[in-house]
Structures are given as structure tokens and as C-alpha cells.
Amino acid sequence: xSVADRPAAASAVEALGGVDRRPGVPKPDPILTVDGVHRRFxxxxxxxxxxxxxxxxxxxxxxxxxxxxxxTFFNLLTGFDKPDSGIWTFDGEDMAGMPAHKVARTxxxxxxxxxxxxxxxxxxxxxxxxATGQRGEGxxxxxxxxxxxxxxxxxxxxxxxxxxxxxxxxKRDDFAGTLSGGQRKLLExxxxxxxxxxxxxxxxxxxxxxxxLTQSLLGHVKGLREEGMTVVFVEHDMDVVYDISDWVVVxxxxxxxxxxxxxxxxxxxxxxxxxxxAHHDAPLTFEEEERQxxxxxxxxxxxxxxxx
Amino acid sequence: xxxxxxxxNALRAAFGLEAAYFALAAIGLNVHFGYTGLxxxxxxxxxxxxxYGMGIAVTYFGWSLWVGIGVSILAAVVFALLLGLPTLRLRxxxxxxxxxxxxxxxRLVFRSARFQPVTGGSAGLQNFAGEFYRINPYDTGVYxxxxxxxxxxxxxxxxxxxxxxxxxxxxxxxxxxxxxPGSRRPRVAPSAADADESVASREVIGLRxxxxxxxxxxxxxxxxxxxxxxxxxxxxxxxxxxxxxLTSLLVFLxxxxxxxxxxxxxxxxxxxxxxxxxxxVSYKMQxxxxxxxxxxxxxxxxxIGNQSIQPDNFGTPxxxxxxxxxxxxxxxxxxxxxxxxxxxxxxxxxxxxxxQQGREAGYISNDFLTSTQIGQLRFMLVGVGLMLLMVFRPxxxxxxxxxxDLSVRR
Numbered sequence: 001x002s003v004a005d006r007p008a009a010a011s012a013v014e015a016l017g018g019v020d021r022r023p024g025v026p027k028p029d030p031i032l033t034v035d036g037v038h039r040r041f042x043x044x045x046x047x048x049x050x051x052x053x054x055x056x057x058x059x060x061x062x063x064x065x066x067x068x069x070x071x072t073f074f075n076l077l078t079g080f081d082k083p084d085s086g087i088w089t090f091d092g093e094d095m096a097g098m099p100a101h102k103v104a105r106t107x108x109x110x111x112x113x114x115x116x117x118x119x120x121x122x123x124x125x126x127x128x129x130x131a132t133g134q135r136g137e138g139x140x141x142x143x144x145x146x147x148x149x150x151x152x153x154x155x156x157x158x159x160x161x162x163x164x165x166x167x168x169x170x171k172r173d174d175f176a177g178t179l180s181g182g183q184r185k186l187l188e189x190x191x192x193x194x195x196x197x198x199x200x201x202x203x204x205x206x207x208x209x210x211x212x213l214t215q216s217l218l219g220h221v222k223g224l225r226e227e228g229m230t231v232v233f234v235e236h237d238m239d240v241v242y243d244i245s246d247w248v249v250v251x252x253x254x255x256x257x258x259x260x261x262x263x264x265x266x267x268x269x270x271x272x273x274x275x276x277x278a279h280h281d282a283p284l285t286f287e288e289e290e291r292q293x294x295x296x297x298x299x300x301x302x303x304x305x306x307x308x
Numbered sequence: 309x310x311x312x313x314x315x316x317n318a319l320r321a322a323f324g325l326e327a328a329y330f331a332l333a334a335i336g337l338n339v340h341f342g343y344t345g346l347x348x349x350x351x352x353x354x355x356x357x358x359x360y361g362m363g364i365a366v367t368y369f370g371w372s373l374w375v376g377i378g379v380s381i382l383a384a385v386v387f388a389l390l391l392g393l394p395t396l397r398l399r400x401x402x403x404x405x406x407x408x409x410x411x412x413x414x415r416l417v418f419r420s421a422r423f424q425p426v427t428g429g430s431a432g433l434q435n436f437a438g439e440f441y442r443i444n445p446y447d448t449g450v451y452x453x454x455x456x457x458x459x460x461x462x463x464x465x466x467x468x469x470x471x472x473x474x475x476x477x478x479x480x481x482x483x484x485x486x487x488x489p490g491s492r493r494p495r496v497a498p499s500a501a502d503a504d505e506s507v508a509s510r511e512v513i514g515l516r517x518x519x520x521x522x523x524x525x526x527x528x529x530x531x532x533x534x535x536x537x538x539x540x541x542x543x544x545x546x547x548x549x550x551x552x553x554l555t556s557l558l559v560f561l562x563x564x565x566x567x568x569x570x571x572x573x574x575x576x577x578x579x580x581x582x583x584x585x586x587x588x589v590s591y592k593m594q595x596x597x598x599x600x601x602x603x604x605x606x607x608x609x610x611x612i613g614n615q616s617i618q619p620d621n622f623g624t625p626x627x628x629x630x631x632x633x634x635x636x637x638x639x640x641x642x643x644x645x646x647x648x649x650x651x652x653x654x655x656x657x658x659x660x661x662x663x664q665q666g667r668e669a670g671y672i673s674n675d676f677l678t679s680t681q682i683g684q685l686r687f688m689l690v691g692v693g694l695m696l697l698m699v700f701r702p703x704x705x706x707x708x709x710x711x712x713d714l715s716v717r718r
Contacts, residue, residue, distance in 0.1 A: 080579065104585035116580035118573050119714045120640075128566070129573050130584045136566035137586075139594055143561050152566065177714035195585055 008225045012058040012246040013261075019247075021260035021304025024051035031056040031199055031230050032077075032108075037086030039069075039076055039254075046072045047083070048254040054199075059221065059231045061241045061262070064251035065289060070234045071113060073251065074203050078110045079103040091198065105132055109197035113204045113234070115184040119177030123168055126176050126187060127159035128152070130194025159194060166190045166220065182213040189220060200224055202233035206240050218244050250300075252293045258300045265300055309669050314661040315526060316534035321657035322650040323453065323535055325613040328548035329355075330653065332606030333630040334637070334645030335555050339599035341631075342639035343563060345575030346595060347404035350391070351603050351630050353411030356622035357383045358604025359611040360418055360427060366436040368426050373439040377608060384604035387414075388597040396592045411624065419619035433617040440612050446539035446546075453532035468528055475524045479517055516705055519651070544613040551609065552646055555602050560642045562598075571595055572640075632694055638704030647705060655693065659686035 015028050030053035039047040047069040054060050062070050075081035077088060079100035087096045090108050098106070118126050134155070135141055136148030163169040166186045171179060176187060185205060192200060205221065206214050214237075221244055224231050235241050241248060241262055248265045250258040258265060321327060333351050340348040361380035365371045371379075391410055395403045418427045427433070537545060562568045570591050573581040578588045611617045629652065630645075637648025663682045666672045677685065697704070703712040 078583070080582070099587075100579075100582040101585050101587045104583055109585075110583050112579070112583070116577045116583075118576035118580060120576055120711050121569070121572055125569055125572075129569055129581070129586075132585050134566045137570055139562075139567055139598070142565035142567035143558070145561075145565070148566060175711065175714055191584065 016055055016247050021264055023256045023259050025259055027053040027055040029056045032090050034088040037076055037083050039072055039083045045254050049256055052256055054232055056230055058246040059225050059244050060247045061245035062234045062249050068251040069254040070251055071203055074201055104195055107198040109192045109195045110201040111188045111192055111203055115188050117176040117184040117187055120175055122173050123176050124172045126191050127194055128155050130191040131155040132195055162190045162193055182209040185209055199230045204234050206237055257293050257297050260300050260304055264303050309665045317661050318654040318658040320535050322654040327650045327653040329606040329610040330630055330633055331552045331646045331649035333603050334634040334649050336599035336602035337630050337634050338645045339595055344571045344595040347400050348407045349404050349627055350407030350411030352622045352624060352626035353414045354384055354600040354603030355607030356414050357387045358607030359617050362608055363433040363436050363617045364426055367433050380604050380608055381601055384600045385597050388600040392593045392596045396589050415619055415622050432619055437612045437615045441540055444543040446542050448539050450536050451542040453535040472528055475520055519705055548609040551605050556642055635704055638706030641706040644704055644706045655690050656686055659689045
């Protein structure tokens with residue numbers, strides 16, 4: 001099934017159709033706007049993003065070699081790390097300096113590269129934890145079950161619905177620690193949906209997942225877009241990036257070096273081989289990496305100009 | 309050797325003042341460590357703050373004991389806030405370092421000569437518990453947990469028979485799962501891999517059943533009539549065990565609520581809890597305060613029972629004995645710390661009495677072991693026992709082995 005068959009995918013592609021292919025390009029309807037976010041670890045500049053906009057209702061892939069600062073960028077945006085400078089807004093709301101739990105409550109929910117399933121809680125408890133605005137989470141009210149039991153049942157029903165969708169409903173009473181790696185990825189994504197987010201940020205959702213499950217995970221990610229959510233994800237597997245993303249942002253050494261639709265980013269065979277494909281996990285020297293990135297950047301731009 | 313006396317003393321210790329206040333200290337630690345994953349190594353400090361809060365309010369300011377108890381609880385809250393504010397944002401190890409040091413600082417401040425007029429220095433405080441014993445509902449006399457009947461069947465004999473039947477039921481149910489009417493059938497494993505795992509890890513008779521059988525045997529043969537206390541001790545024990553029951557009930561209610569779920573999620577992975585919109589620092593603080601106040605209640609029971617506050621009774625060993633009791637019983641289990649504390653003190657008493665009697669009877673030579681050394685050796689023996697427990701049953705008496713195995717990060 002091609003991406004364009006789906007209505008939401010079609011509209012996302014259409015909306016991004018007229019957008020320039022250069023780093024920091026403005027989008028027609030951005031849900032997330034980032035300006036001048038810097039993060040240094042000692043002498044190393046881990047993240048240095050001048051401007052980035054994420055189109056509402058799209059699936060945006062964030063790619064780049066190891067150490068490019070993708071995960072640090074995620075951490076900064078979601079409040080898990082503090083930048084040295086920079087501002088960013090989510091749906092018009094200023095997010096800079098907001099602690100992680102408030103970011104999640106605002107509707108911007110992330111998952112982790114190394115899955116964080118809560119091993120000694122059951123799958124169902126994992127899910128119910130994700131629900132926001134729970135009355136029974138206050139110390140005093142926790143002691144009076146009639147105040148929260150109704151809400152708890154509603155959350156349970158919603159959780160079961162999601163678990164069924166993610167094919168985890170038979171595991172509902174098992175400890176999350178007994179699940180396989182792929183099932184944990186599914187659980188983490190389902191749990192993030194319990195928060196009812198508008199923007200889902202997935203850090204390497206396919207890492208360590210077997211190919212059969214990858215297909216099902218891809219379907220779920222596309223499903224998020226169908227439901228009107230915006231998805232930003234970090235991924236190394238280019239097949240995945242081509243398959244599901246509407247827009248690709250390339251990071252290297254903390255900076256955004258290229259943006260564009262997946263076909264434009266990956267059309268050039270040399271780019272795929274040199275940077276994204278065969279060697280991208282092999283150790284590169286900084287000089288060589290920079291040269292490849294510059295080439296990639298130049299081609300992407302040339303290609304972009306060619307089409308518009 | 310008088311084995312009867314040894315068993316009687318062990319039984320008495322299981323219900324005694326030490327077991328009661330250690331149960332409270334361990335319940336507090338269970339909230340911290342068992343449910344929230346906070347490494348509080350300064351529970352002794354919470355007991356001390358609880359004891360001295362009331363002691364100073366009564367002896368120095370001349371306030372009523374009941375106001376003093378309020379001061380104790382308030383002091384424990386303040387102490388928890390002081391410990392938590394700088395450390396709860398940091399990694400777990402920092403809390404461990406800060407709490408172990410703070411508990412010692414508290415003890416050394418209370419025993420210092422500088423504050424002698426207020427805290428009594430190394431002599432501590434006395435004469436504060438009068439109001440408590442003035443409302444003692446027990447008349448002067450000796451009270452037994454089981455009345456002694458000259459002949460015939462007493463009301464407790466009925467309880468004994470019921471207890472024996474209940475235990476027999478539990479054991480039969482374990483041996484023949486699903487055979488008894490109304491018993492819970494073993495859950496059908498959802499997948500083949502799970503089925504293999506559950507068969508491999510299933511114990512036909514576990515330590516829990518053995519402990520239950522041993523306790524049942526002692527109660528059936530010896531009975532509880534040797535467990536006797538005078539009216540004052542009986543009064544503080546009633547209040548102490550009442551508090552144990554009340555706090556256990558609170559822990560039970562809280563830990564099956566969404567509030568308890570957040571605490572457990574913080575224990576498992578606080579970043580995951582944060583990513584789901586939970587204010588992790590606030591919950592850790594609530595846990596630290598709640599468990600600390602329970603510890604302070606333990607300190608109150610301890611000093612009101614002894615009618616004396618001694619600073620050196622609040623050293624670091626208190627914290628580690630409470631941890632031992634908690635792990636023995638099983639962490640993150642409502643009754644784990646209570647049963648753990650009772651067994652811990654019963655074992656200590658058993659080891660001490662058995663060694664003492666063995667020495668008096670000539671089985672152990674005086675050259676090998678003096679009577680003062682016995683007090684030390686009992687801790688070694690119990691320590692070895694706890695080590696063996698950790699090797700063969702790390703989940704404690706009430707814990708679930710599969711759950712413990714999951715805690716190893718994969």
C-alpha cells in the first residue's frame with residue numbers, strides 16, 4: 001500500500017509540496033517551531049539548531065549519523081535536558097524551560113531509544129499510568145476509591161481498546177518485563193497514546209524490532225497521522241524513512257544540514273551509499289563525514305531547486 | 309536446656325516493643341524503598357526526630373504530650389523536606405548519601421553537650437510519658453495474649469482449631485492446586501513460553517508455607533499464654549500494634565490506587581513516569597514525607613514504651629535492622645515489613661537464648677564464648693541467616709520470585 005492512498009498522507013504531502021527544500025524552511029501550518037536552540041557539553045556543541053518548523057499532521061523523520069545530536073535535540077524539546085539558549089513553541093505555546101512532565105501534559109509526548117517499560121507493573125498498569133488528569137493520583141483522594149474508581153474504569157476501557165489495536169490485549173495481566181523487545185516498543189507507543197498527545201516524538205521506534213513487527217509498527221505510526229496526530233521520529237533504517245515519512249530533516253554535528261521530501265533526500269544513489277546506506281554505521285572521520293554531508297546538502301538543494 | 313523457655317522468649321519477642329517499633333520503621337522504609345525505589349539510609353534519623361520532637365516539646369517547653377506528638381509529626385515532615393529538596397532531583401545515590409549522613413548529624417546534635425539543656429545531651433530525656441500512661445485502660449496486673457484456663461476448653465482453643473484448619477487448607481491447596489472447592493485455579497498461561505517459565509518457577513511448598521506451618525505448630529503446641537506483659541507494656545503495645553495495623557491499611561489502600569501506581573512507576577523508571585506527565589519530584593517528596601512520618605511514629609512508640617530517650621539508640625544500625633526486617637518479610641508487600649520485623653526479633657531472641665542456655669548447660673565452653681560475646685554473636689548468626697535467605701530466596705517470605713527476577717535490568 002502506498003502512502004499516497006491514505007487521505008491524511010495525501011494532505012500532508014500536498015501541504016509540503018510547495019515548500020522549499022532548504023534547512024530551516026518555513027512550513028504552511030507548523031505545530032512546532034524551534035529557534036536558536038544550542039546545547040554544549042563542555043567544548044562540544046551537541047545541538048545548534050537555528051530554525052526548524054514541523055508541519056502539523058505530518059510524519060517527519062529526523063535522520064543523521066551517530067552523534068549528530070538527534071536524541072539530545074529530542075531531550076531538549078521534551079524538557080529532559082535544558083538548552084544553553086533557544087526558544088521553541090508548540091501550538092503557539094512557549095515551551096522553553098518547561099519541565100518534562102508539563103511538556104507531556106501539554107500534548108507533546110516522547111518515547112525512548114532504549115524502551116522504558118515498567119518491568120514490575122503489569123501491561124495494563126503501564127497503560128493506565130499514561131492517562132492524564134487522574135483524580136486518584138492525589139494523596140488524599142487516593143484513599144477514597146469512590147472518587148476515582150469511575151475514571152479508572154473508563155481509563156481501563158480506553159487502555160484495552162489501545163492494547164487490542166496493538167495486539168497486546170492477551171498480555172494485559174503479564175508483567176511488562178516479560179514482554180519481548182518488539183512488544184515493549186508496541187507497549188511504549190500505546191502507553192504514550194494514553195496521554196492523548198497532539199505531537200508524538202518517537203526515538204528510534206524500530207531499533208531492535210524484528211522485520212515482521214516492523215511492518216506492524218509502521219502501520220501504527222501511519223495510523224497516528226490518520227488520527228490527526230503529528231509524528232516526529234528518529235530512525236536509522238532508510239527503508240522505514242522512505243516508507244512512512246512526509247518530510248525528512250537531516251542533522252549532522254548538531255546542525256540541520258538538509259530538509260526535504262524523502263524522495264529528494266534519498267534520490268541520489270551516492271548519498272545513500274556514502275552517507276545514509278552502506279557506511280552510515282561504520283566509523284567515519286569527521287573530515288570525510290563533513291565532505292559527504294556537504295555533497296549531500298548540495299545535491300539536495302540542487303534537486304530541490306530543479307523541481308520548484 | 310530449656311527449649312520451652314527459648315521458644316517462649318522468641319514468641320514474646322515477636323510481639324514485643326522492639327518488633328512493634330521496627331515494624332513501623334520498616335513500613336516507612338517499604339514506602340520509600342519497596343514502592344518508590346528511594347534509597348533512604350537514614351530512617352534512624354526519622355525515628356530520632358519523632359522521639360525528640362515530642363520529648364523536647366514536653367520536657368523543655370512543658371507542653372502536653374499530645375501536642376508533642378503533633379510536633380513530632382511536623383518535625384518528621386520538615387526533616388523529609390530538608391532531605392528531599394536538594395537531593396530528589398539528583399540520582400538515587402545522592403539521597404542515600406545525604407540520608408545516612410543526616411541521620412548521624414541529627415543523633416550527634418541531640419547528644420552534644422552544647423544543646424544539653426534542651427536535649428539532655430548524652431543522658432537523653434525522661435519523664436515525658438506520664439500523660440500516656442495516665443489514660444491506660446489496663447488495670448494493674450499481668451496480661452497474656454491467651455488466657456490460661458485451669459481446665460476444659462477456653463475460647464482461644466476454638467481459635468487454635470480454626471487456625472490449624474486454615475493453615476491445613478492453604479497447604480493442601482498448594483499441593484493439589486484447583487482441587488478444593490472455591491479455590492483459585494491456576495491461571496492459564498497465554499503462551500507456550502510463558503507456560504514453561506511458570507512451571508519451572510513454581511514451588512510446590514515455598515518458604516511462606518513452611519513459616520506458616522512452623523508458626524502454627526508453635527501456637528498449637530505452646531500456645532500464646534507464655535506471652536505476657538504488664539499493664540504498662542500492654543498499653544503501649546496495643547497502641548504500637550494498632551499503629552502498625554493502621555499504617556498497613558493506609559499503605560494497602562494507597563498502593564492499589566493511582567497514587568501508588570505512580571510511586572511504583574518511579575521505582576521502575578522515573579524518566580518513563582516523567583514522559584507520561586507525572587511530576588516525579590513531587591511524588592518522591594510525598595513518599596519521603598509519608599514514610600518518614602511512619603518512621604517518626606515508630607520512634608514515638610519506642611521512647612514512650614521505654615519512657616526514656618537515649619540519643620545512642622538512634623544510630624545507623626536501627627536503619628539497617630529495619631532494612632533487614634523489610635527484606636526478610638519481602639519488599640513492596642503490605643505485610644512484608646510487619647512479619648519481617650516479628651521474625652527478625654524472634655530469631656534474635658532465639659539465637660541469644662539458645663546460645664545462653666547452651667553455655668549454661670555446658671555445651672559451649674566458657675573459654676570459647678563469654679556471655680557478653682553472645683550478644684554480638686546472635687547478630688552474626690542472624691546475619692548469616694539473612695545472607696542465605698538472599699541467596700536462596702531473594703524475594704523474602706512474601707515476595708514473588710518472578711517479580712524479583714524482572715528487576716534485573718535487561
